[in-house]
Amino acid sequence: MLSLSGEYCVEGKSPCCLDSETLSQGDKEYDDILELNQFDGLPYSSRFYKLLKERKELPVWRAKDEFMDSLTKGQFVVLSGFAKTGRSSQIPQWCAEFCLSVRFQHGMVVCTQIHPQQAVDLALRVADEMDINIGHEVGYTIPLETCCTSETFLRYCTDDMLLREMMSDPLLERYGVVIVDQAHQRTVATDVLLGLLKEVALQRPELRVVLLSATKPDPKQLNLFTGSALPAIHLEAPEVGEVAYSSTGDSYFCSALRLVLEIHRSKEPGDVVVFLVTMQEIDLAHGILCHEKRGLPPGLGELLPIAVHPDQPGSLPTFGEEAGQTRRVFLTSSPNEDFFWASSSINFVIDAGVEKRFVYNPRIRTNSVIIQPISSGQSECRKQLAGPTGKCFRLYPKERQLPAKIRPRIVESDITSTVLFLKRMEIAGLGHCHFIDRPDPGGLMQALEELDYLAALDNDGNLSEMGIIMSEFPLEPQMAKTVLASCEFDCVNEVVIIAAMLTAPSCFTVPAVELKPEAAQCLMKFQHPEGDHFTLINIFKAFKQCQQDEYCDEEKWCQDFFFSHSALLTADALRTELTDTLRRIELPVSAPAFGCRGNTVNIKRALLAGFFMQVARDVDGSGNYFILTHKHVAQIHPMSGYGAKSPKLGLPEWVLFHQHTFSEDNCLRTVTHITPEEFVQMTPQYFFYNLPSSESKDLLQNILSRGASQNEESKRSSSEEPQDDRTSDRCVVQ
Structure with missing residues (x-):
């Protein structure tokens, strides 16, 4: 008989304990005891039973009955447990069993993750545990990639992808259970999703909402759904073997690297996770450890540093390599604690205890970078990765008071x-x-x-x-407006490339110090005299040309020119998606015209249609750029074609920029030369008049007034047929 948990029993025995006598009772009885997968009707493989044994050892398994009971009786279920408790892999399977018990009449199961790679890794693991096919019964949806069919009943996806799905299915009628994982991270997408799910649940009483968190949920999260405190299931994790606090006065960076080398020299088995703060620190630590390992005695085994960036995680190496052969050192930062949920090889955790956060300042329309202590919950999550026999080194005093919760993004x-x-x-x-x-x-x-x-x-x-x-485009509003303006100005092909390159991760890799001059020389080969936006088009077109050349190794080409191969592939996929979206909503897609003068002017007009709020003027001819919207002065980033001060480009007086990094280096990034006449033509009048008073605004006002006067004179001088009002060209896409 099939139970809700998917297990069969024969005379009180589980499938794993059937003896040879039972198996030899005849063909009919053998058919009776043959256990079939409840989801696809096929016999379970031997691997299923092996993994089932491992699953039953997870801390979450002890709470299965309580969870299933709560899911059956109530609309909302909250469960908290650290990465290695099994919450992210087991709970979705049990929800699938719940939906199967009612024949999926209310829909299937979806489970959200913060990072795309986590969604993929979990889907692969769960399909393996359930003994079914990835991409069929179990699948995933992440930006630019979908691996599921109409038969999929359990799907992992990123929180932002589920939000986009709500634009066409606001009540999420495809789903009977919505699982929001990693709720403790308090990302914008997760908070908005939870806020909308409350409204959806009111209109769909049959919907089940499951909230998963590494730490005990904030009372605000519990009150969101019930109006009063909601009982939550908490999974107790075993204590870590040893926790040591820093007592040195050295910086956490130097202390962390020194600890890695000491651990490796000690020959104690196990991989290491090092939580640093910035991407630059991760890359620097990777370079230093790669250099230091060359001088280590060969008898210690190989030391393998692996950089895991928070925004560009990539695929983690397969866990479970033979102990003693290679010691991997994962260099990462917040919020990557859950990346190591499947690892049983990690035995050491080194925690700097601080993190980097971007705090947006609406007054100056840019982010400020703040280095601050992590929360106590994050500290506990990191500690748990070391396991019951591991060691956690906290590079801060034991007396330090950490914030109780992560600040909502x-x-x-x-x-x-x-x-x-x-x-x-x-x-x-x-x-x-x-x-x-x-x-x-x-x-x-x-x-x-x-x-x-x-x-x-x-x-x-x-x-x-x-x-x-x-809102149809997976872009920031300013960039979406730019793409739409490109339809008006017949430069869709080029602007879509710019949008894809700026939305995808940066295509520029960080070279070693000794290779920086060579990298700068390589970049100069692609620089366009009109600015960085045009340089991005050059890089993308060169990459596509390499792809089409059968004699060109595109990965080696990227390596030779210090470009990120994965970032360029992402940009290519995003460009295809944007073009498909334009065709779907029946907007014109113009043919390529890159290089001609008219196309250059039109690209700038399209960029100004979206980014007229991000314009600056060199006020003294020395590279001090006055930002019109808030009177702040910044410099052009050295990586820019203008920032390098190459004789080919020089310093333009007026520029449009894509990003201003205020706290890190006070630089304008991705800069293109414009004229004040182009700015006046494309800027909405009500925005222009709201600009704060400045010398730059006075110059623009004179241009605007002069243009209006010339236009009026032109009208009066025409006695036969009035000429077109050229001011009608302004803001034609507004």
């Missing part, structure tokens, strides 16, 4: 994209988002103002037709 992020999405949800009939923590009022007002400038809102504050189309 929604209160310190640019939420313009979020507001655009929520406005789209209002049209879809899901008008109310129950925020756990409300966004910063200043940030909310700035987001609404920016959407208004971009003509995404109508006079009543609702989405305009332009705003609805902008």
Whole structure:
């Protein structure tokens, strides 16, 4: 008989304990005891039973009955447990069993993750444990990649992808259970998803919502669904073997590397995870350890440093290599604690105890970088990775008071994209988002103002037709507006490349110090005299040309020119998706025309249509750029074609920039030369008049007034047929 957990029993015996006497009772009885997979009807493989034995040893297994009972009786279930408790792999399987018990009449199961790689890794692991095929019964959906079919009943996806799915299915009617994992990280997408799920649950009483967290949930998260404290299942994890605190006065960076080498020399088995702070530290530590391992005695075995970036994780190496042969050192940072959920080889954790966070300042429209202590919950998550026999080295005093919770990202992020999405949800009939923590009022007002400038809102504050189309693209609103403007100016092919290159991870790798001059020389081969946006087009086109050349090894080509092969592949896939979206909504896609003068002018007009709020002027001819919107002075980044001060480009007076990094280096990144006349032509008048007073604004006002006067004179001088009003070209896509 099939139980809810998917196990069979024969005369009180489990399938794993059937003896030879039972198996020899005849063909009919053998057919009776042959256990079939409840999800695909095929016999279980021997690997299923091996993995089942491992699964039953996970801490989460002890809470299965309690969880299934809660899922059956209530609409909301909350469970907390650290990465190695099995919450992310087992809970979705049990939810699938629950949905199967009612024949999936309310829908299938979806489980969200923060990082795409985690969604893929978990889907692969769960399909293996369930003894079914990845991409069929179990699948995943991440940006630019979908691996599932109409038969899929358990799907892993990123939280932002599920939000995008809600634009066409606001009540998530395809799903009977929605699992929100890693809720403790408090990302913007996760918080918005939880806020909308409360409204969805009110309209769909049959829907089950499961909240998974590494640490005990914040009371605000519990109160979101019930209005009162909700009983939560908490999985107790075993204590780590040893925890040591730093007592040295050295920096955490030097102490961490010294500890790695000492661990390796000790010959104690196990891999190491080192939690640093910035991407630069991770790359530097990787280079130093690669250099240091050359001088280690060969009898110690190989030391293998592996950089795991928070925003560019890539595929982690397969865990479970033979102990003693290679010691891997994973160099990572927040919020990557859950990347190592499947590892049983990690025995050492080195924790710097601080993290880097970007805090958006709506007044100057840029992020400030803050280095701050991690939360006590994060500290505990990191410690648990070492396991019951491992060691955790905390590079800070034991007396340090860590914050109790992670600060929600929604209160310190640019939420313009979020507001655009929520406005789209209002049209879809899901008008109310129950925020756990409300966004910063200043940030909310700035987001609404920016959407208004971009003509995404109508006079009543609702989405305009332009705003609805902008929300169709997986882009920031300014970039979405730029892509739409390119349809008007017949430069879609080129602008879509720019959008893809700037949305994908950076295509530039960080070379070793001794190779930086060579990398700079390589970059100069692609520099375009009009600016960095055009340089990105050159790089992408050269990459595509290499792809089409059968004699060109594209990976080696990228390595030779210090480009990231994976980033360029991502940009190529994103360009295809953007082009497909344009065709789907029946917007014109112009033919390539890169290189001609008219195309260059049109690309700049399209860029200004979206990024007119990001323009600066060199006020003294020495590279001090005055940003028009908030009177801040910054410099062009050295990696820019202008920042290098090459004789070919020089320093332009007026520039459009893609990004301003305020706290890190106070630099403008991805810069292109424009003229003040182009800026005046493309800028909405109500934005221009709201600019703070400055010498630069006075110069622009004179150009605007002179152009208006010439236009009026031209009208009066025409006695036969009035000429077209050239001012009508301004803001034609607004």
